[in-house]
Amino acid sequence: MSIVLAVLLVLNLAALGLSLWFVLGLRKRQRDVSARALALVPEEALPVPLDEQFAAGRRRLLVVDILNPLELAASQVKIAGPAGAIAPALIRKVVYEQAVKITEQELTKHGVQADVSIYVAG
Amino acid sequence: MLLASLLTLVAVLATLFVARLCLPASLEVHEGERLLHRAEVANAERARFRVVREAWTDTSEVVETAVEVGKDVTKASHQAIAAIPFSILEAIPGTSEQAKVVREHHDDIAGSAYGAIGAVNQGLGAAIRGVLGGRQSENAPSAAEVAGSVAGFAQAIGRAAEATAERVAAERRAAAQRRAAAESSAAASPPSPSPSSAPAPRPAPRPPADRPRPTPPKP
Numbered sequence: 001m002s003i004v005l006a007v008l009l010v011l012n013l014a015a016l017g018l019s020l021w022f023v024l025g026l027r028k029r030q031r032d033v034s035a036r037a038l039a040l041v042p043e044e045a046l047p048v049p050l051d052e053q054f055a056a057g058r059r060r061l062l063v064v065d066i067l068n069p070l071e072l073a074a075s076q077v078k079i080a081g082p083a084g085a086i087a088p089a090l091i092r093k094v095v096y097e098q099a100v101k102i103t104e105q106e107l108t109k110h111g112v113q114a115d116v117s118i119y120v121a122g
Numbered sequence: 123m124l125l126a127s128l129l130t131l132v133a134v135l136a137t138l139f140v141a142r143l144c145l146p147a148s149l150e151v152h153e154g155e156r157l158l159h160r161a162e163v164a165n166a167e168r169a170r171f172r173v174v175r176e177a178w179t180d181t182s183e184v185v186e187t188a189v190e191v192g193k194d195v196t197k198a199s200h201q202a203i204a205a206i207p208f209s210i211l212e213a214i215p216g217t218s219e220q221a222k223v224v225r226e227h228h229d230d231i232a233g234s235a236y237g238a239i240g241a242v243n244q245g246l247g248a249a250i251r252g253v254l255g256g257r258q259s260e261n262a263p264s265a266a267e268v269a270g271s272v273a274g275f276a277q278a279i280g281r282a283a284e285a286t287a288e289r290v291a292a293e294r295r296a297a298a299q300r301r302a303a304a305e306s307s308a309a310a311s312p313p314s315p316s317p318s319s320a321p322a323p324r325p326a327p328r329p330p331a332d333r334p335r336p337t338p339p340k341p
Contacts, residue, residue, distance in 0.1 A: 001123065008130050015137045022144050026151055033154045040161060043168045050255065054171050113163040115156060 064103070069095035179255045186247030190240060197236045204228060227282035234278035241271035
């Protein structure tokens, strides 16, 4: 019993350490965001006709619909194959999150400043 | 032992609670980063748009100035060159009156033409600057003023054409009156034979030997 308690305590300490590390990281990110927001000088307002020309045209979005998330997951991680049969929604979620990261990295390599985010259809 | 177990359980639950609190904070920070990134990039895009548009506006101003200077130089050269024959013709008693009238029309048409060119140039420049820069310059001529200058040029040409037509018609009338007066005076006085009225003998043709004959081209 005491061994179980000791293991639980160790696990708890590890989780606490991770949480602390995560909180510290969050604080650092929050400070960075605040500093960047303060450093952001708003561009002088354009004249109205020019602003209309700048904003002319319809907004265009690039939509990526991954058609084989389970196959992708199974090809990357062995356990994802059986897991996809049990929790396909979870596997799709993970695949899309990975796709967002990869897309951001690849677009940045080509100088594209993009806001890549997941849209969950209702 | 029981106390130790309870304490461990409480510690685990507290850790889970802290971890659960961290998740929404993480999402909020991520959302803030995303919005800030969008704002920064949009700001840079807007600044780039403005810089390029201002460069185009400056270019249009340079072109307009170049056209204006070219027009002024051409106008000055034109006036200087045109003044030479007019001055000569005005100095001759026989052509003085006609030269003055022609010079007047010439100056009228030339002035209107250069004025129209300048107004169209300024109007076009102002329109281009308005489209590129999204604003109108204060001293730019309006479309009505540009149209007025072009219409003034057309009216000057019309006035010159009307004056020329009137002058030609007046000269024709004067010639007809002179002809009629000569005919009436001739009809009033009977013809009397006089040596002076006899037809003069035709001059004898020059002998062909005096003329240089054209030599046929050699093959």
